Amino acid sequence: MTMTKILVGKVTDIDMKGSRTVRMGDKEIGLFRLSDGEVLAVENKCPHKGGVLSEGMVCGSKVHCPLHDWRIDLHSGAVQAPDHGHVVTYEVEVDRSTGSIYLTLEGSL
Amino acid sequence: MSHIRKKLVLVGNGMAGVRAIEHLLKLSPEAYEITIFGSEPHPNYNRIMLSSVLAGGTSMEEIVINDLEWYHSHGIRLYMGHTITKIDTVQRKVFSDQGVVLPYDELILATGSNPFMLPLPGADKEGVIAFRDIKDCQMMQETSQTYRKAVVIGGGLLGLEAARGLLHLGMEVSVVHIHPYIMERQLDEPASIMLRKELEEQGMKFLLSKQSEAILGKKRVKSLLFADGEVAEADLIVMAVGIKPNVELAQKSGVEINRGIIVNDFMETNIPGIYAVGECAEHRGIAYGLVAPLYEQGAVLAKRLAQVATEGYSGSVTSTKLKVSGVDVFSAGQFIERPGTRALRYQDEIDGVYKKLVIKDDKLVGAVLFGDTGDGAQLFSMIKNGENIKGKEKELLLGLSSDALASPKGNRLEGMADDEIICGCNGVSKGAIAEAIQSGGCTSVGQIKACTKASASCGGCKPLVEGLLQLYAGDHVVTVKEGICGCTTLGRDEIVAEIKRMELKTVKEVMNVLEWNNEEGCPKCRPSLNYYLGMLWPEEYVDEKESRITNERYHANIQKDGTYSVVPRIYGGVTSPAELMKIAEVAAKFDVPLVKFTGGQRLDLLGVKKEDLPKMWEELDMPSGHAYGKTLRTVKTCVGSTFCRFGTQDAMGMGIKLEKAFERLNTPGKVKLAVSGCPRNCAEATIKDFGVVAIDGGWELHIGGNGGVHVRATDLLCVVKTDDEVMEWASAFLQYYRENAGWNERTAQWVERVGLDSIKAALEVREDRLALQERIQTALSLTTDPWKQIVNEPELRKNFEQLSEMKTVLEGEAI
Numbered sequence: 001m002t003m004t005k006i007l008v009g010k011v012t013d014i015d016m017k018g019s020r021t022v023r024m025g026d027k028e029i030g031l032f033r034l035s036d037g038e039v040l041a042v043e044n045k046c047p048h049k050g051g052v053l054s055e056g057m058v059c060g061s062k063v064h065c066p067l068h069d070w071r072i073d074l075h076s077g078a079v080q081a082p083d084h085g086h087v088v089t090y091e092v093e094v095d096r097s098t099g100s101i102y103l104t105l106e107g108s109l
Numbered sequence: 110m111s112h113i114r115k116k117l118v119l120v121g122n123g124m125a126g127v128r129a130i131e132h133l134l135k136l137s138p139e140a141y142e143i144t145i146f147g148s149e150p151h152p153n154y155n156r157i158m159l160s161s162v163l164a165g166g167t168s169m170e171e172i173v174i175n176d177l178e179w180y181h182s183h184g185i186r187l188y189m190g191h192t193i194t195k196i197d198t199v200q201r202k203v204f205s206d207q208g209v210v211l212p213y214d215e216l217i218l219a220t221g222s223n224p225f226m227l228p229l230p231g232a233d234k235e236g237v238i239a240f241r242d243i244k245d246c247q248m249m250q251e252t253s254q255t256y257r258k259a260v261v262i263g264g265g266l267l268g269l270e271a272a273r274g275l276l277h278l279g280m281e282v283s284v285v286h287i288h289p290y291i292m293e294r295q296l297d298e299p300a301s302i303m304l305r306k307e308l309e310e311q312g313m314k315f316l317l318s319k320q321s322e323a324i325l326g327k328k329r330v331k332s333l334l335f336a337d338g339e340v341a342e343a344d345l346i347v348m349a350v351g352i353k354p355n356v357e358l359a360q361k362s363g364v365e366i367n368r369g370i371i372v373n374d375f376m377e378t379n380i381p382g383i384y385a386v387g388e389c390a391e392h393r394g395i396a397y398g399l400v401a402p403l404y405e406q407g408a409v410l411a412k413r414l415a416q417v418a419t420e421g422y423s424g425s426v427t428s429t430k431l432k433v434s435g436v437d438v439f440s441a442g443q444f445i446e447r448p449g450t451r452a453l454r455y456q457d458e459i460d461g462v463y464k465k466l467v468i469k470d471d472k473l474v475g476a477v478l479f480g481d482t483g484d485g486a487q488l489f490s491m492i493k494n495g496e497n498i499k500g501k502e503k504e505l506l507l508g509l510s511s512d513a514l515a516s517p518k519g520n521r522l523e524g525m526a527d528d529e530i531i532c533g534c535n536g537v538s539k540g541a542i543a544e545a546i547q548s549g550g551c552t553s554v555g556q557i558k559a560c561t562k563a564s565a566s567c568g569g570c571k572p573l574v575e576g577l578l579q580l581y582a583g584d585h586v587v588t589v590k591e592g593i594c595g596c597t598t599l600g601r602d603e604i605v606a607e608i609k610r611m612e613l614k615t616v617k618e619v620m621n622v623l624e625w626n627n628e629e630g631c632p633k634c635r636p637s638l639n640y641y642l643g644m645l646w647p648e649e650y651v652d653e654k655e656s657r658i659t660n661e662r663y664h665a666n667i668q669k670d671g672t673y674s675v676v677p678r679i680y681g682g683v684t685s686p687a688e689l690m691k692i693a694e695v696a697a698k699f700d701v702p703l704v705k706f707t708g709g710q711r712l713d714l715l716g717v718k719k720e721d722l723p724k725m726w727e728e729l730d731m732p733s734g735h736a737y738g739k740t741l742r743t744v745k746t747c748v749g750s751t752f753c754r755f756g757t758q759d760a761m762g763m764g765i766k767l768e769k770a771f772e773r774l775n776t777p778g779k780v781k782l783a784v785s786g787c788p789r790n791c792a793e794a795t796i797k798d799f800g801v802v803a804i805d806g807g808w809e810l811h812i813g814g815n816g817g818v819h820v821r822a823t824d825l826l827c828v829v830k831t832d833d834e835v836m837e838w839a840s841a842f843l844q845y846y847r848e849n850a851g852w853n854e855r856t857a858q859w860v861e862r863v864g865l866d867s868i869k870a871a872l873e874v875r876e877d878r879l880a881l882q883e884r885i886q887t888a889l890s891l892t893t894d895p896w897k898q899i900v901n902e903p904e905l906r907k908n909f910e911q912l913s914e915m916k917t918v919l920e921g922e923a924i
Contacts, residue, residue, distance in 0.1 A: 002850055002921070003920070003921060004917055004919070004920045005917070005918050005919035005920070006915050006916065006917050006918065007914075007915065007916040007917075007918050008912050008914075008915055009912040009914060013907065013912060015654075015655065015908065016516045016655065016657035018655055018908065020761060020907075020908070020911070020912050021911050021912065022911060022912045022913075022915065023911055031912070035168070035170070035629065036170075052671055055631075055662075055663070055667065056659070057631075057632045057635060057655070057656070057658075058629075058655065059627065059628065059629040059631055059635070060627070060628030060629045061628075061634070064631065064632045066658070066659040066667065066834070069632060086830055102918065
């Protein structure tokens with residue numbers, strides 16, 4: 001399997017407790033910047049009714065889907081109780097010196 | 110008028126000293142010019158919460174009690190990372206290691222304590238630390254990422270908390286203790302064994318009756334050698350054997366010390382103008398290491414400095430509560446039987462509950478609780494009071510049921526002296542709580558908490574506070590309602606009162622100080638707090654867009670397919686051919702799939718892609734219609750006297766005036782207005798939040814209507830004659846609603862809840878209305894059009910676009 005590492009932007013492109021999106025083929029990925037500075041990436045679609053997660057509210061390391069308030073852990077992609085499910089997470093690397101954000105994906109760009 | 114303020118210097122930027130300053134600022138805000146020196150490069154944080162940081166779920170930022178803004182807003186000069194190395198007690202000057210020299214009139218020493226490091230050979234190796242400050246926590250977190258084995262020396266309160274934290278960080282943890290039982294200073298043998306078993310189940314290992322002899326390894330620690338010759342492997346050793354008061358500076362400067370800095374009942378040292386509080390102070394032979402006594406000392410010192418009468422500090426009886434995930438332990442007083450005492454025990458191995466009461470001369474002198482610590486605060490209070498418990502022993506042992514206690518508790522509370530401390534965490538006396546109920550009008554525990562801080566920290570004294578409420582408020586007691594969301598037990602009024610009282614200025618600060626139980630809140634409380642802060646501090650608070658719901662963040666309504674709608678403002682529903690042509694052109698240019706008239710007399714452009722929003726707003730060059738927010742929506746009007754045969758007043762003119770006055774206003778819920786030109790009421794003003802209906806020679810003002818799920822007709826507020834009066838009443842009503850309703854509460858619900866009469870009464874006096882009007886004008890003067898702002902600020906505009914500059918930096922086969 002080919003793995004591709006892609007530079008997608010800088011940490012400062014994303015507001016604190018905010019998010020941005022990138023499109024990879026037919027997939028949209030939401031990038032979230034937590035208040036502790038960590039950047040995490042998940043598939044930008046709630047497993048419930050397809051809500052756009054990047055438009056939800058980021059509380060700690062969880063994002064709340066704007067449609068029905070499902071809570072998704074951005075580290076594991078796991079939907080939090082009482083709901084069940086999972087979203088795909090992506091590997092993110094942040095270069096602390098340059099602030100560059102790298103995303104590692106299967107396949108090539 | 111100006112007077113020269115005395116210079117107050119605090120050495121030590123920790124909980125005890127800063128708490129004294131906080132108290133002083135309340136008593137006498139202008140008396141001193143205050144400077145604080147702290148060795149750590151952080152503002153004042155809650156040291157007790159360090160274990161929660163380690164245990165996960167709490168971030169370093171969250172445990173900050175006073176952020177830098179607090180120091181700034183109180184005019185306190187803060188030198189962080191400065192250690193005071195010398196005091197000239199004659200010239201009254203302090204010297205910092207960074208070269209700052211500062212004169213003082215009064216000096217508080219709150220230097221705290223240092224961890225006691227066992228003088229073992231090898232204790233200076235890499236990987237040997239204490240558990241005391243943020244730096245130690247960071248070291249543990251870093252170590253846990255590369256190393257596995259941790260050894261904690263010390264099986265007391267501190268050691269177990271450190272061990273629990275390390276376990277959470279994924280390390281293998283062994284606790285070394287010199288005694289055969291852990292926490293032997295707080296627990297008797299059975300409770301200690303139950304605790305150990307519980308912790309062993311959680312994965313902790315114990316090496317008991319072990320004397321540490323040396324730390325082995327080259328540069329970094331490898332293992333710990335015991336006196337019996339055994340060795341425990343260790344990548345990290347945490348020493349948590351105790352603390353010792355930090356008296357170095359005092360000693361060097363000639364302040365009298367023993368174990369700690371010696372103080373009298375007024376926290377004065379032997380040198381005039383120098384005081385000591387907290388862990389560094391020794392009062393009547395005791396140096397305390399717990400929070401409650403430090404707070405009590407701080408309160409006495411604050412009174413002294415503010416020249417308020419105080420009886421002084423007479424020492425504290427302490428209790429201990431250990432909270433390591435899932436284990437509740439409480440102990441107080443003399444809990445080991447001695448000659449002349451009797452003990453009652455209850456042990457349930459199935460539920461893991463153990464209770465022991467120690468009784469002497471029919472009085473409770475000590476208690477240990479394990480597994481069920483709910484009665485801890487009450488038992489502690491009985492120990493302090495020394496009340497006679499003859500005949501009630503079993504009841505106390507088997508649990509203080511509310512029935513059993515209804516009258517005895519009342520009696521006991523009644524007989525309690527006014528200065529008896531009920532809330533040990535915050536030093537709140539019985540008298541203060543009684544006053545909050547009797548003259549402060551508190552009718553719920555929540556209100557008492559908001560008003561006095563009693564039960565605001567650990568919550569252990571809540572049953573006593575409830576008892577006092579029963580005693581003094583009787584029938585007026587309001588049953589405790591639920592908090593505004595799952596993150597807090599506080600209701601809207603309590604939160605707003607606390608924000609005002611403590612001058613909390615950011616969402617984070619509110620959550621931190623009011624002890625939210627969810628990291629960074631949830632989509633219910635975040636927008637509420639954002640609203641309350643903006644309402645209370647219109648001039649200072651910077652709106653936090655991350656705490657707004659999606660529609661308000663993107664200033665458009667999100668539709669079910671993820672597209673948005675755009676509704677420009679059309680004042681009073683009155684437009685022009687030029688404006689309509691412009692809207693039509695923009696709609697065509699951006700291929701807007703649907704254009705619709707709204708129920709509020711304007712045009713809705715639906716199906717817009719998010720990235721097109723700023724471009725469309727730019728081309729429309731019209732103000733936002735705010736069709737998406739908790740704010741003024743539309744002002745619906747009829748034609749009025751301008752064209753209508755029946756019209757008695759200029760309804761369109763009045764509507765436009767109202768809309769221009771109140772557009773962009775943040776409100777608890779959305780607000781819709783309407784103006785009808787005659788009592789036929791074609792603008793349907795009597796189902797609006799604020800409805801204006803013209804009559805011959807005046808206007809009727811209606812409030813609290815709603816045309817949604819629950820239709821509610823308005824109530825008539827009053828009848829006025831002039832246009833200015835309409836503006837005055839509308840301003841006063843809307844501001845009163847802003848200041849008193851809960852977030853997301855529409856006027857209809859609010860009027861139902863508080864009653865029309867209370868609103869009428871609040872708006873009755875003209876001065877009150879004018880004051881409200883002035884406040885709403887201040888709030889309004891600070892608003893800007895959000896669409897224009899986003900169009901012009903790239904930093905905001907970027908959020909409407911995808912990240913698109915992508916570059917492949919590496920491509921290869923995964924292993």
